[in-house]
Every structure is written in C-alpha cells, then in structure tokens.
Amino acid sequence: MCLDALGAEAARPYIERAQPQHPSLIDVAHLVDERFGVVNIPNSIWIDEAGMIVRPAEPAWPDAPETPQEAQRDDPAPKAAEPPPGRLGEMMAMAGQIVTDRAAYLAALHDWVERGAASAFALAPGEVIARSGRRGSEQATAAAEFELGQHLYRSGDLEGARAHFSESQRLHPDNWTYKRQAWSLEPSAFDGPLARFWQGPLPDRESDWPYQGDWVSDATVTGPANYYPRFRR
Amino acid sequence: MLLTTDKLGRAAFERGTGWALRGEGACRGDLCVPLPDGVVGEAVDVARLAEHLGMPLVRHSDELAALGPATLGGKVLASAEAPELVLPDINGHEFDLRSLRGQKIVLVAWSPY
Numbered sequence: 601m602c603l604d605a606l607g608a609e610a611a612r613p614y615i616e617r618a619q620p621q622h623p624s625l626i627d628v629a630h631l632v633d634e635r636f637g638v639v640n641i642p643n644s645i646w647i648d649e650a651g652m653i654v655r656p657a658e659p660a661w662p663d664a665p666e667t668p669q670e671a672q673r674d675d676p677a678p679k680a681a682e683p684p685p686g687r688l689g690e691m692m693a694m695a696g697q698i699v700t701d702r703a704a705y706l707a708a709l710h711d712w713v714e715r716g717a718a719s720a721f722a723l724a725p726g727e728v729i730a731r732s733g734r735r736g737s738e739q740a741t742a743a744a745e746f747e748l749g750q751h752l753y754r755s756g757d758l759e760g761a762r763a764h765f766s767e768s769q770r771l772h773p774d775n776w777t778y779k780r781q782a783w784s785l786e787p788s789a790f791d792g793p794l795a796r797f798w799q800g801p802l803p804d805r806e807s808d809w810p811y812q813g814d815w816v817s818d819a820t821v822t823g824p825a826n827y828y829p830r831f832r833r
Numbered sequence: 834m835l836l837t838t839d840k841l842g843r844a845a846f847e848r849g850t851g852w853a854l855r856g857e858g859a860c861r862g863d864l865c866v867p868l869p870d871g872v873v874g875e876a877v878d879v880a881r882l883a884e885h886l887g888m889p890l891v892r893h894s895d896e897l898a899a900l901g902p903a904t905l906g907g908k909v910l911a912s913a914e915a916p917e918l919v920l921p922d923i924n925g926h927e928f929d930l931r932s933l934r935g936q937k938i939v940l941v942a943w944s945p946y
Contacts, residue, residue, distance in 0.1 A: 601920060603944045608923045610945055615923050623928050625920040627942070634902050635851055635916040637909030638942045647915045647938040651931070656910060662941055713937060725913035732910035735902065737889060744891040744901035751835055752893070760893065777944075784946035796946035 601625045601632055603641060603777060605750050605785060629750050632657075633777055634743045637733040640776035640828065646712060646722070654712070654722040656732040659828040661702040662709060687789070687800060690816050697824035701831035708831070720833055742772035746781075753785060761785075762810045769811065776827075783815060836890075836898045840876040850900065851916045852886065859886055862912025866905065 601624075602611035608626045615624045632638045636645050637657045644660030647653055708721040716722065723731070733739075749764035765782035772778060783799035786809070790798070800814030801807075819827060834849030843854050852859045858867040859882065872881045879900065883890050887904035905911055915938075918930040930938070 601940065601942050603942055604946070608921070608925070612923055614945055623922060625922055625928055627920050631918065631920065632940070632942050635918060636940070641942050641944050643942045645915075645938075645940040647930075647933075647940065649935050649937060651915050651934050653910065653913045653915050657942070660939075660941060662939060709939065716937075728913040729906070729908050729910045732908050734907060735904055735909045736907055737887075737904055740887070740901035740904045741889040741891060742901075744889055744899035747835060747899045747901075748891060748893050748897070751897075751899075764891075764893070777942075780946055781944070784944075793945075799946070 601627045603627045603630050603632065603638070603781065605753050605781060607754075628754070629747055630777060630781070633746070633775070637735075638777060639733065639772075639774060641780070646709075648717065648722070652725065653728050654717075656723075656728050658731075658831065659700065659705070661700065661705055686803065687798070687816060688794075691797060694816060694819050694824060698819075698827045699825045699830070700828055704831045708833070738771045739775075742768040742775065742778065745771065746778050749782065766811060769813065779811075779813065779818065780815065783811065786810070834900050836879060836900055837896055839879050841879055842875075843873065843877060846877045846879070846882070848917075848919075850888075850902075851918075852903070861903075861916065862914030864905070864911045 602615070604610050604626070605628055607628050611624070611626055630638075632645075638645075639657070640659065642660050643657045644655075644662065645653060645657050646655040708719075712719040712721050745764045746768035749761045749768060752758075752764065753761035762782070765778065768775070768778045769782065780799065784796040786799070787802060788795040788798035789802050797815070800816055801809035841849075847853055852861050854873050854877070855865070858865045860866070866886060868882065868885055872878050872885065880890060882888075883900055889901040889904075890898055891901065892898040902909075903911065915930065919927055922928050930940075
C-alpha cells in the first residue's frame with residue numbers, strides 16, 4: 601500500500617517498475633495508519649489465513665533498497681542533475697546512520713511463512729493488541745486532524761491543510777507518517793526522485809517553512825538508533 | 834472519517850469507521866459496545882455514537898469535520914481480528930483485504946517520500 605496524498609500517479613513509476621505479482625493499493629487518506637497503527641514507513645502487518653493479525657505494525661523491509669541513495673540508483677524517475685550540498689548532505693548522513701534490523705525481520709518473515717502458527721514470531725492475540733501502539737485521546741484526535749489535512753490538501757486549500765497537519769504533528773509527535781507526508785508536500789530545493797525527501801526549509805527561505813519541525817531536525821532529536829523501533833520476537 | 838453532516842446512514846458509518854452496527858451494539862472483531870436507544874436508527878447520530886466509542890470529532894467548519902478512531906482500551910487494536918480495509922489499486926479498482934482470506938498476508942506500507 602502506498603501512503604500518499606498525491607495518489608496513484610505518484611506511486612505508479614515505482615509499482616510499474618517493480619511489476620509486483622501481489623495487489624498494490626493506494627491509500628491516499630492513510631487509512632492503515634488509523635486502522636492498523638502504522639506510524640512510519642516502511643511498515644508491515646502480518647495476517648494469518650483466518651484473518652487474525654499475528655504481528656501488528658512494525659518496521660519492515662521485505663525487499664526494499666538499502667538507503668535513499670540506493671533508491672535513487674534504482675529509481676525510474678529522472679535524476680537530479682546536481683543536488684545541492686548542505687542539507688542534502690545532512691539528510692544522507694542521518695539516513696546512513698539509521699539503525700534497522702533488515703536481516704532479522706526477513707528471517708522472521710520466512711520462518712512464519714514456513715511454520716505458520718508454530719513460528720515463534722507469530723504472536724498471540726493479547727500480545728498483538730498490547731504491541732499495537734497507544735491510542736488515547738491525543739492520538740485519536742491527531743488522526744482526525746491528519747485526515748482533515750489530507751482532504752483539504754487534495755481540495756487545494758493548502759493553508760487549511762497545513763493548520764491541520766501541524767496539529768496532528770503536535771498531538772502525535774511519534775507518528776512519522778504524519779510528518780513525512782506533510783513535509784513532503786512542501787517545495788523542494790531540487791527535482792528528481794529524492795525531491796520529496798527534502799522535507800525542510802528552502803535555502804535562504806527558512807522563515808517560509810510552515811512547520812515546527814523538519815526531517816533533519818526531528819530525526820536528529822530522535823536519534824538514528826531510535827528512528828525505527830528494533831525488531832523483537 | 835470525513836463528515837459533511839451530523840447524520841449518517843448506517844452503511845456509510847460502518848464503511849468509514851470499520852465498526853459494524855448490530856443489535857448488540859457497535860462491534861469490531863469480537864468486541865461489542867452496547868449503545869443506548871436512539872443512537873442508531875435509520876440514520877446514525879454521529880456525535881452521540883462518537884461519544885460512546887471514544888471517537889474525537891474535529892471540526893474544520895460548519896460543513897466539514899473528521900471523526901477520529903475509537904480510543905476504547907487505549908490501544909490501536911481493540912481486537913486481533915484484522916480490521917476491514919478496502920482500497921483502490923493503481924487503476925482505481927477497489928480491493929477488499931478480505932478477498933485474501935485463507936492466505937497469509939503481509940500488508941506493507943510504503944511511500945515515495
């Protein structure tokens with residue numbers, strides 16, 4: 601599922617290049633955030649043959665490029681001629697330090713596919729619920745704010761969208777999909793497949809940035825070791 | 834779910850929230866919340882039902898609001914049963930997650946940003 605307010609056209613080059621044998625869906629409103637608790641991307645949810653979740657939303661790399669640099673290498677979209685230094689360099693340095701558990705995740709996935717309910721990675725219903733993430737009033741209100749932001753953005757009301765996106769970020773600061781989606785809709789300093797990863801103020805126009813945080817600043821505060829929760833049995 | 838009115842049909846509420854409105858109350862998976870008389874008739878009294886399910890109602894204007902997810906239990910999932918999910922594919926054709934019942938599913942969320 602592609603989570604993007606820009607819809608199918610933004611996802612199409614990636615899906616057509618991958619030529620997947622599985623369904624590829626478009627989630628403009630981030631319904632999987634609300635219903636399954638996705639708070640960053642990439643994430644996955646495992647569901648068994650009876651329709652029961654056996655692992656709730658968690659970081660996942662079933663078959664993904666290693667880094668944004670690799671994504672650019674493999675990307676079907678036109679390349680940036682010469683990305684500017686400075687912020688891009690900071691982004692790449694930070695992205696390169698993000699800690700992931702790709703090998704452990706993939707091994708666990710294969711184990712579950714082969715062994716089903718006997719796999720140690722298939723969780724009992726109570727544990728699935730317990731790990732599914734907190735949802736109090738603030739997180740639920742953030743979801744409603746985010747949905748309004750998405751709707752207004754797609755309706756052309758950018759200022760209205762920014763106000764609701766900002767509120768969703770304030771109420772649920774741990775939700776990176778809210779942030780990354782909103783930030784990626786703002787102008788970028790360059791073109792090409794990495795353009796939407798800019799997610800911050802333009803050079804010499806810092807005061808125009810409409811949000812409290814940006815990707816480099818927030819990822820720095822969170823720390824590359826905490827950007828994705830570690831995979832655990 | 835987005836709202837442009839305070840009264841909704843049952844089907845619209847169910848599709849928008851993933852909660853089924855049955856005789857025993859509002860249900861999701863094996864969890865059912867009893868509802869008082871008058872909340873659900875031919876139409877759904879959204880504000881009252883939202884209050885019973887712990888759903889925040891955020892207004893943008895008199896004509897537009899959004900209903901957030903239920904907060905019962907304090908967790909994203911109130912049940913391990915997979916919530917209903919119907920989304921379009923890249924060509925706009927709707928796909929219902931339930932059509933994969935009987936197979937293992939790995940639901941992967943990604944984005945080009």
